[in-house]
Structures are given as C-alpha cells and as structure tokens.
Amino acid sequence: MPKVAARSWIFEISDGESEPTWLAVEGLTEWESDPAEGEEETDAGDFNSDGEAESLPMQRGEALTLTGLREMTAGAQAPGQGRIEALAKLKVYDAVTSFRWRHSTETSWRLWDAWVSLGSRGGGNNDMTSFEATLRRTGAEQTETVTP
Template sequence: MSTPTRPIDARSWIFEVQDLEAETETWLPIAGLNTFTMNPGENEEVAETTAFESEGAYEEDVMQRGASIALAGQYRVNKATGEQDPGQAYIDNTWTNRLGIDSHNPVRWRHKSQTSWVVWDATVSPGEQGGGNNDKTSWAATIRRNGWPTTAPVTP
C-alpha cells in the first residue's frame, strides 16, 4: 500500500540572500514574504529546426535555459530600531546598486521539509513598493538565475 501524497504549504518556503560584505559566510533570511512565483522557463531561448521533412510540424531545440523567482510581501522593519529587515535591506540597499559582474549575488531557498538548499548565482531587479490608505507597505524583488543551480545541505 503506497503512502498518499499531500500538497505542501506555500508559507513554509524559506528564501535567503548571502551577505557578501560579511567577514564570515552569512545568509540573511528575507522576511515579510506572502507570495512567490518560481518561473523555470524565464529567459529560455530556442532555435527552430523545422525543415521540409518535418511535414508541417514545428520542431525546435532548446539552446538556453533560465529561471527566475518573483518575491513579494510587506516591507518589514524592526519595531525597536526602525531598521528594515536585514534580508530586504541587503537586496534594496546593497545588491540592487551593483552593476556588471558585481551585480551577481548568491541566493538560496528550500521548503522547511527539505534537507538541502537550492543555490543560485543570481542578479536582482527591485520591485515596486507602495500602498494605500489602509494598507501595509509592499515590498518585492525579482531574482534571475545565472548559470546552473547547485545544492547545499541544510546545516544547523
């Protein structure tokens, strides 16, 4: 008898950005998230290979793979200090100001039930922030993978 499968909770995903300015390896959790969208086909490129012998059927080869993650939620601050959440602040104030090769930064994520992280060398585009009269201020960023993903074990 097989064990039934169940869906996993979206709220149990963990996203972190590496602080490249820290003296030791430091990963900053990104707080305040209430939605994410992983797009494994972002920046995919194909070459059409249709020829006469294709008999009218389209054919292609994938020439490039890409992926992105759009993160969105609420702008978070520490109640006592007023400082922005460290993960959000690193993305907003450090990472998004870099250009060229310096625009790359590691990110990682996993579901709390998983024993390894997915790790990307990535670039980021800041998202919109705003809100209305009775809203909390929004926060967002889109992270795009560069190269192939790697994995790392979850350590305590």
C-alpha cells in the same frame, strides 16, 4: 499525499562575504517561481520537416519573485530585504550574489547565483508598505546540504 504550504518555504540571501552569513528574506506573504524565465529555443525545422514545427531548447533559466511587506526597525530595513534592495542598484558582476531556497522539510538547498530586479512598492491609507523583488538565476543551479 499532503499538500505543501507556500509559507513553509525558506528564502535566504548571502551577505556577500567569502564565508557568507545567510540572511533570511523577511516579511514574505507570497512567492512565485517561473522555471521558463530566460529560456531560449532555436528553430530546428528544415525542408524535411514537412511543415511541422521542430525546435530545441538552447538555454534554460529560472526566476523567483518574492512579495511581502516591508520590514523596518528604528529606521533600518530588515537585513535580508536591505541586501536585496542594495543589490538591485548594482550592475554587471557586482550585482550577482548567492541565494538559496528550500521547503522546510527538504534536506538540501537550491543554491543560485542570481541578480535582482525590484518590483513595485507602496500602499494605500490602510495598507502596510509592500516589498517585491525578482531574483534571476545566472548559471546552473547547485545544491547544498542543510546543516544544523
């Protein structure tokens, strides 16, 4: 089977409207999914477990970290990055938005309600300015058919 290029994944964030415009998250150079983020387990062991560990998953989660280069034109940040940075300043339900991602060959989006944490940003004398954000899924993942 062919390998899957990391650069062939597509990441989009909602503009927050009831009929959303999907904004591409620009300037990405790396991404990483952590499907164990937010998991919680409970100890299910008792005296009959005979000293053997027993546990059950009580909660599932996932997080996606996007890393890249900050993009700006005429002093304005690229729309997808700008939306992410604006969301990272909000709290509670105002901080939650729709986010979707898929590989370029897939026919369905993975659709999340998610909230954002910004990562570090900066650079040195001969570097481009960095961009990093982590999106944490809240609630169950949905799917949505790709439409042309």
